[in-house]
Amino acid sequence: MAAHMLISKYGHGYIESMALKCVVELGIADILHKHTKPMTLQELATALSLPTVDMNRFQRLMRYVVHHMGLFTLDNKDSTYGLTHYSNCLVRDSKSFMxxxxxxxxxDWLIGPWYSLSTSIQGGPTAFEMYHGITGWDYLATHADANRMFNEGxxxxxxxxxxxxxxxxxxxxxxxxxxxxxxxxxxxxxxxxxxxxxxxxxxxxxxxxxxxxxxxxxxxxxxxxxxxxxxxxxxxxxxxxxxxxxxxxxxxxxxxxxxxxxxxxxxxxxxxxxxxxxxxxxxxxxxxxxxxxxxxxxxxxxxxxxxxxxxxxxxxxxxxxxxxxxxxxxxxxxxxxxxx
The missing domain is CATH 3.40.50.150 (Vaccinia Virus protein VP39)
Structure with a gap:
C-alpha cells in the first residue's frame, strides 16, 4: 500500500505546483505581510483583489496549503491564518527570487512541452520544440510577455x-x-x-x-x-x-x-x-x-x-x-x- 501511496503522490504532483501559483497570484502572503498579524478566512477573502470569492473553494485551498504544504499556519483557537518561513519567501517586496x-x-507554455517528453526520448528536437514547433529561445524572442517574465526571473x-x-x-x-x-x-x-x-x-x-x-x-x-x-x-x-x-x-x-x-x-x-x-x-x-x-x-x-x-x-x-x-x-x- 505504501508503494501505491507514493506513486499516487508523484502522479498528482502538479496539484502542489498549481496551488502554489494560485497562492502567489492571489497575493495571500502579501496580504498577511501587510496586515502584520494573523487573519481570519473572511478577512483574507475580503482583502483579495477579486470581485467575488467562493468561500467554500477558498477554504479548501487554504486547508491544502496549510496542512499539506505548510505554507501558512492556522490557529484553531481563533481560526486565523499566519505566515511561515516558507510563505515569507512569497512576499513580493522581499529579496527572494521565488x-x-x-x-x-x-x-502553460513551459508546462505544455512535458506532454512531449516521452516522444523526445527517441532523440531529435527538444520536447519544447516538438510541442511548440520552435525552440525555447525562438519562443522568447517572439513572445514579449514570456521574454519579460523570463528576464525578471x-x-x-x-x-x-x-x-x-x-x-x-x-x-x-x-x-x-x-x-x-x-x-x-x-x-x-x-x-x-x-x-x-x-x-x-x-x-x-x-x-x-x-x-x-x-x-x-x-x-x-x-x-x-x-x-x-x-x-x-x-x-x-x-x-x-x-x-x-x-x-x-x-x-x-x-x-x-x-x-x-x-x-x-x-x-x-x-x-x-x-x-x-x-x-x-x-x-x-x-x-x-x-x-x-x-x-x-x-x-x-x-x-x-x-x-x-x-x-x-x-x-x-x-x-x-x-x-x-x-x-x-x-x-x-x-x-x-x-x-x-
Missing part, C-alpha cells in the same frame, strides 16, 4: 544569489580585474551588483537585441550595453562572467561559447571566465531532488543540462583552458573559474 521564478516557471535570481556571491567572495574573485563582460547578462542585474561593490571595474553587458531592448530597467551609464551574439564574438575584458548560461546548452554549444570567451580575455593579465552554475553531486545520502529536477527542466525546454564536477572539468579542458577551479557556494550555485 515569486518571479514561480510566475515564470509555472505557466533571471534578474531576481541574480540579485539574490550572485549579489551575495559578489559581497562574500568578490574580494578574491575580482582581484586584479579591471573590466568584465557579463555574457548573456540580461537586464544587467549582475553587472550592477559588481559595480555596486567594485565601482572601479568597468562592466559591460552583452546580450541579444530583443533582450536588452525588452528590459524594463533603465540603461544606466554605470554599465555599458552591447547588443550581440555570444556564439559569434565577445567584447574584450579581463574576466567574463557566465552565470546560469551554460546549463541552457548542450556540450557542443557550450564549447563554442567558451571558445568565444577565451578569445575575449588575455592570458597575460590573469584573465579568466567566471562560471556560476549548479554542480550536481550524485549522492544518495543527500537530497538531490532540486538538482535533478533542474536538469530535467533544462533538458525538456532548452536542450541544456546540469553537470557534475567531472563534466564541468572535461568541458572546460576540451574548450582549450589550461585549468579550472570549482568553489562550492550554495546548493544552487558554485563558482567555476576557467583560466586561459
Amino acid at each position: 515569486v518571479p521564478m514561480i510566475l515564470h516557471g509555472i505557466n 533571471q534578474g531576481a535570481i541574480t540579485r539574490e544569489i550572485f549579489g551575495e556571491m559578489v559581497r562574500q567572495c568578490g574580494a578574491w574573485l575580482f582581484k586584479g580585474i579591471g573590466s568584465v563582460v557579463d555574457v548573456g547578462g540580461g537586464n544587467g542585474a549582475a553587472a550592477r551588483e559588481i559595480v555596486k561593490e567594485f565601482p572601479n571595474i568597468k562592466c559591460t553587458v552583452l546580450d541579444l537585441s530583443h533582450v536588452i531592448r525588452g528590459s524594463s530597467l533603465d540603461k544606466s551609464s554605470e554599465v555599458e550595453w552591447v547588443e550581440g551574439d555570444m556564439f559569434l564574438s565577445v567584447p574584450h575584458a579581463d574576466a567574463v562572467p557566465l552565470k546560469y548560461i551554460l546549463h541552457d546548452w548542450g556540450d557542443d554549444e557550450c564549447m563554442k561559447i567558451l571558445q568565444r570567451c577565451k578569445e575575449a580575455i588575455s592570458s597575460e593579465g590573469g584573465g579568466k571566465v567566471i562560471i556560476v552554475e549548479m554542480v550536481i553531486e550524485i549522492n544518495p545520502e543527500i537530497d538531490m531532488s532540486m538538482m535533478l529536477s533542474r536538469d530535467m527542466f533544462m533538458m525538456v525546454n532548452f536542450g541544456g543540462k546540469e553537470r557534475t564536477s567531472e563534466e564541468w572539468e572535461r568541458l572546460i579542458r576540451n574548450a582549450g583552458y589550461r585549468k579550472c577551479k570549482i568553489t562550492p557556494f550554495l546548493a544552487m550555485a558554485s563558482i567555476i573559474e576557467a583560466y586561459t
Whole structure:
C-alpha cells in the first residue's frame, strides 16, 4: 500500500505546483505581510483583489496549503491564518527570487512541452520544440510577455544569489580585474551588483537585441550595453562572467561559447571566465531532488543540462583552458573559474 501511496503522490504532483501559483497570484502572503498579524478566512477573502470569492473553494485551498504544504499556519483557537518561513519567501517586496521564478516557471507554455517528453526520448528536437514547433529561445524572442517574465526571473535570481556571491567572495574573485563582460547578462542585474561593490571595474553587458531592448530597467551609464551574439564574438575584458548560461546548452554549444570567451580575455593579465552554475553531486545520502529536477527542466525546454564536477572539468579542458577551479557556494550555485 505504501508503494501505491507514493506513486499516487508523484502522479498528482502538479496539484502542489498549481496551488502554489494560485497562492502567489492571489497575493495571500502579501496580504498577511501587510496586515502584520494573523487573519481570519473572511478577512483574507475580503482583502483579495477579486470581485467575488467562493468561500467554500477558498477554504479548501487554504486547508491544502496549510496542512499539506505548510505554507501558512492556522490557529484553531481563533481560526486565523499566519505566515511561515516558507510563505515569507512569497512576499513580493522581499529579496527572494521565488515569486518571479514561480510566475515564470509555472505557466502553460513551459508546462505544455512535458506532454512531449516521452516522444523526445527517441532523440531529435527538444520536447519544447516538438510541442511548440520552435525552440525555447525562438519562443522568447517572439513572445514579449514570456521574454519579460523570463528576464525578471533571471534578474531576481541574480540579485539574490550572485549579489551575495559578489559581497562574500568578490574580494578574491575580482582581484586584479579591471573590466568584465557579463555574457548573456540580461537586464544587467549582475553587472550592477559588481559595480555596486567594485565601482572601479568597468562592466559591460552583452546580450541579444530583443533582450536588452525588452528590459524594463533603465540603461544606466554605470554599465555599458552591447547588443550581440555570444556564439559569434565577445567584447574584450579581463574576466567574463557566465552565470546560469551554460546549463541552457548542450556540450557542443557550450564549447563554442567558451571558445568565444577565451578569445575575449588575455592570458597575460590573469584573465579568466567566471562560471556560476549548479554542480550536481550524485549522492544518495543527500537530497538531490532540486538538482535533478533542474536538469530535467533544462533538458525538456532548452536542450541544456546540469553537470557534475567531472563534466564541468572535461568541458572546460576540451574548450582549450589550461585549468579550472570549482568553489562550492550554495546548493544552487558554485563558482567555476576557467583560466586561459
